[in-house]
Every structure is written in C-alpha cells, then in structure tokens.
Amino acid sequence: MTADLLLQAVVSGLLLGGVYGLVASGLSLIFGVLRIINFAHGAVMMLAMYTTYWLFTLLKVDPYLSILVTGPAFFVLGMIIQRLVIEPNRFAAEHNQLMLTLGLALVLENLALVLWQGDFRTVRPPYASASFMLGEALVEVPRLVACGGAVVMALALFAFLRLTDVGKAIRALAEEPEGAMLMGIDVRRIRAVAFGVGSGCVAVAGALVTPFFYVAPDVGESFNIMAFVVVVLGGMGNFVGALLSGFIVGLAESLGATLLPGSLKQLVVFALFVLVLLFRPAGLVGGGRGR
C-alpha cells in the first residue's frame, strides 16, 4: 500500500463527503423539525437532477447556474409536498409517516420512469472532464466544485439558522415544539419552511453532482442511503454534525475501498453506522437537535 493510493483515497473521500454532507443536512433539518424520516429525500434529489438535465439540454443553462432555478423551485415544491402530503398526516403513528414518505419516494421514482424511461442521461458541460493532479492524486474539477459548493451551501444554511428570525424559529421548533408554539411561532408555517429548505438543499446537491454523475429514476438512492448513515453519525437533527460526518463517511468509504478487498467499502460505512447506533446513539459529533 503506497502513500499515493492513500492520498488519492483521502482526496476522493473528502470530495464526495461534502456532497453527502449537504444531502444529509437537508435530511437532518427535516427530521429535526418534523420528526419524520424522509425517505423521499433521494427522490427529490433525482427530480432536481432531471431539472438540471432538462435546463441544460433544452435551454443550454449551465448546471451550476441552474442552481438559481432549482434551489428556489424545490424550496417551493418542498413546501407544497409538506402542506399536501405530510402535514395532514402529522398526528398519524410514526410508522405510518414512514410509510408515507416511502410511498412518496416510490410514486416520484415511478413517475420519472414513466415520463423519462429508465435511460441514463448525462450532463456534460465542457469543463466536465477537467482535472488536475495534486501530488500523485487526481482531482476532478466538477467534484471539487461540488464539494466546495456543498460546503458553501451548508455554511449558508448554518448562517440562516443562526442569524435570521425564520432560522431561529426553525431551531426553536426543533428543540422545543411546544415552547415554540407558546412563544407565538407559526409552527405550521415553519414546518413547511423547514421541509422546503431541506428539499432546496438536496436540490442544490443534485445540481452539483449532475456534471460528474448520471441521471436516472433511481439515482437518488445512491446518495440517500449514505445520507441516512451520515445523519445518524452526526446526531439526528444536528445540521453541523451532518456536514462533518458527511466527510467522515466519504473518507471511510474511499479508505475502505483502498485498504480492503472487494466491495467491503460499503461494509465499513455500515459497520460504522451500527457501531454508532450501539455505542453513541446521539451521534459522533455530540447529539442534540437544532444545533
């Protein structure tokens, strides 16, 4: 095992980890505020990727520029989904809400299958194959941009939650729902906003990965499963923890691929997942909601 391989693993792991972190931040936010595990998160990402694809293919909109469209559009779509589907079932048993988001994911995926068939589509702007060497490690420019964009977006989310009134209301609702309601926060609206922000985050992540990935109806699953692991690792509902553990999972995955034979890289990640659940159920980064 040479140092070059390890360096490559660290670089690739960190680059992908940023994207995991952003996907997971949105998921974590939704969990923190609405107390539901949103299985449809990956499907929303998939829809955002298709949006990016169509904007690029039909209107020649650069995938990074299209974030200005997909971000707000999916914020609104998220609010609509929350109002129409999630909110009416707010008092349903937890497992029913789980089935609800799972059902929503299946509906969206199959809708995509009907509308756009199972074809794998790709968005390849001119810079898609740009890369450079960092020592002996390959750095792909689109992956670097995706990671950078994800971190910027996650920091913006963090600032939004810390500094704005709506953000503070979201955190208040995450930490103490009844208290928040007593303080006169419009909790119904905040719940919709939180779902919207979470969906907007994952939509941005979707747009960021499109230049180096492919678009297909089940593409969201690749990121969604990892995002669950990341959320648990970071502490359910902990947004900063989600970003940090995104990097940890990315690293674990690529180091696992380098150091272990075969497809054991997934095993490393999921072993980490089970260990954290067993020994640190509040998450690696220190638990707590609304942090």
Next chain:
Amino acid sequence: MNRRVFLKTAGAGAGLGAMPGISRAQAKEVKLGYILPVTGPLAFEAQLSLNGLQLAVDEINNAGGVKSLGGAKLTLLSGDTQNKVELGNSEAARLIDQGISALIGPFSSLVAYSVRQVTEKNKTPFMLLAAVADNLTEGGLKYVFRMQPNGKAMATLTMNNMFEMAKAASTPIKRVAMMHEDGNFGTTMGNHVEAFAGRLGYSLVQRIPYSLKSPDFTAELSKVKASKPDLLVISGYYGDSRLIAETASKLRIGVHALVGLANAAYSNPKFIADNRELTDQLFDGNYWHNPQSPRAKAVFAAYEQRFSSTMTSHGVQAYMVIHVLKAALERAGSADRDKLRDALARTNLADHILPQDAIKFDDTGENVNATPALLQVQNGKPVVVGPARFAEATPVFPVPRWHG
C-alpha cells in the same frame, strides 16, 4: 339396437366426422408462448426482444408457415412477468394451459430458474432468452434449451478472443484486473475470469466487486492502476460502467485496453452515441450477430423498416429462437410438445445469423457452439473484431488512449 348402443355409434360417428375437422384446425396454427418483463423496469429491453419474435413469426408465416404441418401458421401468445418470479410461474402455467407448443423467455435468470420447473412438470420445451446464469440447464432437465452463450461461455470465450487478438498484435496479455458489480451476474463473470486464469496463463492481479449504487470509483481504479494490469475487464450495468470508463480515462489508467464482459453499456449503441469520445475503442464481449452473413443484413433491413430502429442483440436472439423452433417443428411434423422437444434435441441449424457454427444442443440443452462476439467501438459504432473469421474490422490493440 337399444338406446345405449345407438348413442355409442352415433357418438363415434360424430366423433369420426369431427376428427378431420379438428386436425385441420390444429394444422392451421402452432401456438408459441412468451413470458417477458413487458412492463416494469426492463420494459424497454423486453420490447426489443418482442420485436425480434414478431419479425421472425411474420417472416415464417408469410413464407407459408410450417410446411410439414400443412402450412400451419405460428401464433404468439403473450405473458408478462414484470420481472417477478411468481408472475413468471403463473403466466407460464396459464400459457401452457392455453395449449402452447413451446415457451420462450423470460430475461431474468431468477425467474427462469423457477419457471423451468413449471415447464419440466408440464413437459413443455422452454427456450431461454437473455437469461445467462449457468445453473439454468443443470439438474438433468429435459425440456430447457439455451441458444445463446451462458455465463461460462461468455466469460471464457471473450477472454480467449482477447488473448488471440493480443497474440496476433504481438502484445501478449499477462496481467488482468477485473471489476464487476457484486450481484449474481457480475460475480458469476468474476468467478469464471478468475477460474480461467490458469488455463490461459494470465494472473488476475486485482478483482474488485463493487456496488452498483457507488457514486465514486476513484479509489478502486487507483488500486487497479497501481497493480499495473495489461487489461481491465468490466462486467457491469449502464451507469456504473460509464463512471468506471470515465474515471479510468481521467486517471490515465495505463492498460492496453478496457474490455467489457457482457457489459450493458460498452457495445450499446445509445451509450456510444451519448459518449462518443469516452467510448472510442472500448472492447466488449457480448451477444451479437454475424456481420458477414448476408441473411443478417436482410433481417436487419427488415427490422429497420418495420420498427424504425436498429435491431439489437436482444432482437437477434429472439429472432433466431423462433427459427430454431420452426426448424424443429418441421422435423417433428407435429405441434406435440414431446415430439417438438425430441426434434429440438436433434437441432443442427447451419442457416442462421449468429457468429458461430451450426446451432446444436448438448444433453443439457446448451448450444454447444454458442459464441459471444468480440466487439470494439470504432468511429462511433460497435464492430465485430473477433473471432477472426467473423470480423468486419481490424482491432486497434493496444489502445493508445489508455496509455495517454
């Protein structure tokens, strides 16, 4: 004559009178059933097979049907598996009830494994289509036949074709790396490539199973690069195969060639059209037709005219399966399932469009001469470069760009 005797003779008379009518009606059509995943995630591929079946059936019917059965026409009865085992079984049973002479299908090896028990119990010939798992013909079954290469033939003959080509290009292959998806398909291919290493005299320096859902292969491919292979063999589906080729290209992987093994992408015309630069000079060992055959050219033209798209290997396989059945029906002179089964076992069909010698089945029902073609993408098109006697173009090997 009492009443009972009258009824008996009248019945017999009526029976006799009706007999020629019935046998004439039977001679008019031979029912063939297919079970395919015509709805669900594999619907598109299933349609490609279905087109091939229909093309062959119409061709035969327009040319006068099955001659030894008085010009009986072939009729296709349809069944949808949705790629599910339970539906495969129930649809097969339904079609058998409706009096089919043979069953064709069903794409998925998993579905095939279960359906073959239904066909065996009902003594119905079962022509496998697209199902590649080796074990489908195991277990001493009498009614299962497979015209296409199975997993083992696919893997070993593709490696063999590569080696012969490399030898001819005086660039011998010593070190092979393999990446395959970690499901049944990829693992089977990986096992054969590993087992075949001793026979062909290469060492398998890396074997990396991977998850289809993995969003990054940089670490895996860096490992491959560090092991300095001459050849990188990839058994995978669409998105993963694309990501691997793209990352390998960026890493300047430094191999003589990237070779797909029954790869779902590397000889897929749509994939090639969408990724012109990336796919240039990729190899793939896969089902194909014989480009040298004049009959293949005619069949492709007919397909193009009827379906306004290029015939694919799914269509080719389906088309030939119907012709294998038709030839057996001619020999059997009967639509009876057992007689058809015995006639199928005696198949020796030289007039076909596949890159192989005559189609013949061994005791287990495998086509003894089944061969994958070795393809290379040249100028945006997959062309046959091996085995040499079927080749339509000279292979580019070693491929300079992978050393770039």
